[in-house]
Amino acid sequence: xxxxxxxxxxxxxxxxxxxxxxxxxxxxxxxxxxxxxxxxxxxxxxxxxxxxxxxxxxxxxxxxxxxxxxxxxxxxxxxxxxxxxxxxxxxxxxxxxxxxxxxxxxxxxxxxxxxxxxxxxxxxxxxxxxxxxxxxxxxxxxxxxxxxxxxxxxxxxxxxxxxxxxxxxxxxxxxxxxxxxxxxxxxxxxxxxxxxxxxxxxxxxxxxxxxxxxxxxxxxxxxxxxxxxxxxxxxxxxxxxxxxxxxxxxxxxxxxxxxxxxxxxxxxxxxxxxxxxxxxxxxxxxxxxxxxxxxxxxxxxxxxxxxxxxxxxxxxxxxxxxxxxxxxxxxxxxxxxxxxxxxxxxxxxxxxxxxxxxxxxxxxxxxxxxxxxxxxxxxxxxxxxxxxxxxxxxxxxxxxxxxxxxx
Numbered sequence: 001x002x003x004x005x006x007x008x009x010x011x012x013x014x015x016x017x018x019x020x021x022x023x024x025x026x027x028x029x030x031x032x033x034x035x036x037x038x039x040x041x042x043x044x045x046x047x048x049x050x051x052x053x054x055x056x057x058x059x060x061x062x063x064x065x066x067x068x069x070x071x072x073x074x075x076x077x078x079x080x081x082x083x084x085x086x087x088x089x090x091x092x093x094x095x096x097x098x099x100x101x102x103x104x105x106x107x108x109x110x111x112x113x114x115x116x117x118x119x120x121x122x123x124x125x126x127x128x129x130x131x132x133x134x135x136x137x138x139x140x141x142x143x144x145x146x147x148x149x150x151x152x153x154x155x156x157x158x159x160x161x162x163x164x165x166x167x168x169x170x171x172x173x174x175x176x177x178x179x180x181x182x183x184x185x186x187x188x189x190x191x192x193x194x195x196x197x198x199x200x201x202x203x204x205x206x207x208x209x210x211x212x213x214x215x216x217x218x219x220x221x222x223x224x225x226x227x228x229x230x231x232x233x234x235x236x237x238x239x240x241x242x243x244x245x246x247x248x249x250x251x252x253x254x255x256x257x258x259x260x261x262x263x264x265x266x267x268x269x270x271x272x273x274x275x276x277x278x279x280x281x282x283x284x285x286x287x288x289x290x291x292x293x294x295x296x297x298x299x300x301x302x303x304x305x306x307x308x309x310x311x312x313x314x315x316x317x318x319x320x321x322x323x324x325x326x327x328x329x330x331x332x333x334x335x336x337x338x339x340x341x342x343x344x345x346x347x348x349x350x351x352x353x354x355x356x357x358x359x360x361x362x363x364x365x366x367x368x369x370x371x372x373x374x375x376x377x378x379x380x381x382x383x384x385x386x387x388x389x390x391x392x393x394x395x396x397x398x399x400x401x402x403x404x405x406x407x
Contacts, residue, residue: 029135032118033111058086267292321371328375331382338386354380
C-alpha cells in the first residue's frame with residue numbers, strides 16, 4: 001500500500017493538477033500549483049526510490065487483460081484519476097461527481113519547478129464534455145516531423161495569432177479585423193480552390209451560394225451576371241476614384257442604356273497608344289485631336305456657338321445637316337429687297353467681299369458655320385437668278401425695239 005502511495009506523490013509532482021475546475025480540487029490554466037506540505041514524512045505516505053521505480057503490472061497469462069494496468073485512486077476508492085493500460089493507453093479521469101454540480105473535466109497540466117512557494121504554470125490540456133482546450137504560457141508549437149527545434153510548422157502565439165512555418169499569420173488585426181497575412185518577402189500569398197475561390201462581403205457565406213466575388217476559370221466575377229465568360233465580369237456599375245476624380249462605368253440612371261464618363265466635375269479623355277484622341281469637357285463640348293491646354297485657348301463665344309471641335313478636319317464620303325433654322329428661299333418673297341447691281345458694285349468696292357458674306361479676316365478669326373454658309377451661298381445663287389431674269393427681260397425688250405427699228 002505504501003508503494004502505491006509513493007507513486008501517487010510522484011505522478012502528482014510530474015503531472016500537476018488533474019483538471020481546470022477549482023471545485024473539483026483541480027487547478028485552472030495559468031494558476032500556480034501549490035507545493036507539497038512539509039515535512040513529507042508527517043503529511044504523506046511515501047517511499048523513496050533511490051534507484052528509481054519500476055512497476056510490473058499484469059505479468060503472466062493469469063491476469064485478465066482488462067486488469068493489466070496501473071491505476072492511481074485519490075480519495076474515495078471509486079475516484080480513479082490516472083491509469084496506464086497494457087494496450088498502451090494512458091488515461092486521466094475526471095471526478096465521477098462534482099460536489100457543486102459544475103461541469104466535470106480532466107486536465108494534464110505542466111509546471112515549472114518551485115518558485116516562491118508554488119509552481120508556475122507552463123501549459124496544459126483541458127477536457128470536458130463540450131471541448132478540448134490546449135494552452136501554453138507563451139504559445140503552442142507543432143512540428144510535423146520528429147525534429148522539434150527551429151521554426152515550427154504550426155504555432156499558436158500568446159497574442160492569439162496563428163502562424164504556419166512563420167510564412168502565414170492568422171490574427172485579429174487592425175481595429176479588431178480578422179487578418180490573414182503572408183510573411184515571406186517577395187512571395188505571393190497563394191490561395192486556390194479546385195473549383196474556384198468565392199468571397200463574401202457579409203456573414204451569409206454559410207447560407208447562400210451567391211458570392212460577392214468569384215474567381216474561376218481565369219475570370220473574376222463581381223456580383224451576379226448572366227454571362228461570365230470574360231476575364232472581368234461585373235454585375236452592376238464600376239466607380240473608379242483618384243484624387244477626387246470619379247469615373248463611372250455602368251447604366252444611365254435615366255434610360256436603359258450604358259454610360260461611361262465622370263460623375264465628378266472633371267473632363268474625360270479617350271485615347272489610344274498612350275495618346276489622347278478625344279476630350280470631353282464639363283460643358284458638353286467634344287474636342288477631337290485637342291487636349292485641355294489647347295481647349296483653353298478657344299474663345300468662349302465659339303464654345304457658346306459650337307459643340308464639336310476638330311483639330312485637323314473631317315473626311316467623309318457623305319454627311320448631312322439637319323438645321324433647326326430656316327432655309328434661304330426668303331429671296332423669292334415678294335417683299336424681299338434685292339440690291340441693284342450698282343449697289344452691289346459699290347459694296348464690293350468698299351468691303352472687298354459680297355454683301356451678307358463674311359470677310360476673309362472674319363472667317364480666319366471666328367470660323368464659320370457650314371449651314372449658315374450654305375444658306376448665304378444659296379442666297380447669292382437665288383439673287384443671281386433674279387438678276388439673270390431681270391437681264392433676260394431687258395435683253396428681250398431691246399430685241400423687240402431693234403426689230404421695230406428695222407421695219
